[in-house]
Amino acid sequence: MYAQFANGVQVTVGDQSVTLRSNGMLDHTSPYFGAGHPLYEAPHAGMVINPNTISEQNYEFQVPTTPGYANPSDTPMSPIGMAVNGVAIFDQYAAMQQPLTFEIESFDRFNGHPAPRGEYHYHLEPLWLTATSRSRLVGVLLDGFRVYGPDDSGGQVPTDLDACHGHVSATVDFPLGMYHYHANETAPYIAGCFRGTLGTAG
Numbered sequence: 347m348y349a350q351f352a353n354g355v356q357v358t359v360g361d362q363s364v365t366l367r368s369n370g371m372l373d374h375t376s377p378y379f380g381a382g383h384p385l386y387e388a389p390h391a392g393m394v395i396n397p398n399t400i401s402e403q404n405y406e407f408q409v410p411t412t413p414g415y416a417n418p419s420d421t422p423m424s425p426i427g428m429a430v431n432g433v434a435i436f437d438q439y440a441a442m443q444q445p446l447t448f449e450i451e452s453f454d455r456f457n458g459h460p461a462p463r464g465e466y467h468y469h470l471e472p473l474w475l476t477a478t479s480r481s482r483l484v485g486v487l488l489d490g491f492r493v494y495g496p497d498d499s500g501g502q503v504p505t506d507l508d509a510c511h512g513h514v515s516a517t518v519d520f521p522l523g524m525y526h527y528h529a530n531e532t533a534p535y536i537a538g539c540f541r542g543t544l545g546t547a548g
Contacts, residue, residue, distance in 0.1 A: 401464030
């Protein structure tokens with residue numbers, strides 16, 4: 347599964363934890379690169395640009411090698427996971443734990459934008475990644491459970507997601523079934539809570 351992480355993501359698999367290192371830089375176009383950058387593109391119609399610009403980060407996430415269930419826990423106002431292209435995944439809230447409402451207007455066409463310190467991130471389904479398959483692996487959260495696109499492995503949108511936005515079923519990578527989350531454009535978008543024992547993000 348971790349072989350699908352690319353775009354310079356360094357993966358070190360240990361007995362107890364997997365370490366993911368990334369500079370957080372996206373591999374697709376965005377208006378937040380600024381004019382003159384090779385990956386710059388003009389804002390799409392209706393987009394409201396926020397004042398932040400993309401900058402490199404120094405992420406080091408450690409997630410359980412073998413995820414295990416725990417009492418559901420709240421997601422923080424910081425990265426909750428990493429996408430397969432090394433971009434940070436954030437939760438369903440804007441600043442000050444406010445619902446994502448007007449902030450969605452600042453998302454580029456792939457559903458990402460940068461935070462004040464330049465951390466480009468996704469709150470919703472990363473459309474750059476799911477363009478190849480709506481059931482593909484999108485990333486992993488800090489509890490080690492995987493995130494997939496909006497469809498299950500049979501090409502259907504699951505109807506049995508729990509409060510954390512996950513369920514147990516077969517996936518492309520785990521045909522015998524496992525607990526995992528689904529990213530889509532319906533709240534809580536990626537994960538409403540952590541269903542497993544947490545690793546660390548730095």
